[in-house]
Amino acid sequence: MSSHHFVKEQQEPAVVILNTDSVRFEQVAPLLEWVPTVLVWQNCLDDVLSWGVKIDVILAEEEFQRKNLQLLEEQYPIRFLSTTPQNVVSDSLHYLKASSHSAAHLVGFQHTEVSQLESFLDWMDLTLLEGNWRFYPVKSRHFKKWFPKSTIEIYGEEKLPLEIENSNGKLLFPLYYATLLDVPEGITEIQAPKLFWIGEKV
Template identity: 50%
Template structure:
């Protein structure tokens, strides 16, 4: 898209693609609308290029950079960001913090590990895509949103208590390893004493 050549001011959430397993281009496309900085792990770069996405930074180890240096010309103005020991996520987040990005969408991250990301929430907002589910953190313990009738997953330390209020009433839920609830169409409110994550299932057939 030609708008990708506009000067970026880090105002839009960056897009970090770590793994495309279970991900379709249709899921990624809306995240590209406002021309974010796009960072891709080396294992996924050729898939992402095949989708026609313009990449800014390839997260790559030295061996990959040497073997694929032609990408710098073929995908100009793409650049390599050096990574050791496959630590793509940490390198990408450190870069985004240093470049003063305020938010990022991370595609292909295991939602079971979101608690490892919580120290980073001090610096910017993160949204996680794990397969067909989009997870976002509720930092202050309170969240209210209008939903279509759907299933949502609540992710928090096991045993956490989350109060849910909607058209069906109010109840308190104790979080289990996998806690999925059905919410009716309309406003649902979630309250907890601590940070928790809400997962929304993305309809890949839409």
């Protein structure tokens, strides 16, 4: 077997589960196919355990850890990473950076909070799963993709000038935080002078 069949452990995007209120297991299951590193915020733990998912790290406040030490045995090998509700995203991404991960799916992260992620995007590929939407950043500022007839969301800095081209023609307009765009079947190109995010229904 040639060497390219071997996947280095950290090449698989990690999965960070922050909120399960609007997410079903069927949406998360494809992300788990290649047994990635899984980090789970304490408030989602019961849901994720009920899905039968192998968890590597529980993101938890110290009081939660003290009350739930039995999890270290029940779910061995597993570890706690101390954090707070305010810092859970940055702490989990710093942990992944330290363990040589370069990509992660953030499950239950609100795309309206993406400004929190900007400092991480230089060294990490991040995808957000929020309800029935998947969001990803366009770091190159130039996006080109084939879509079925559908609605996409473009999210970014207020008044960011966008240039959109597809079989409907060419559009130029300023972005208003969240812009919903009906795209025809075929290739859509989007350009902007700064990073922006694309949301697709999943």
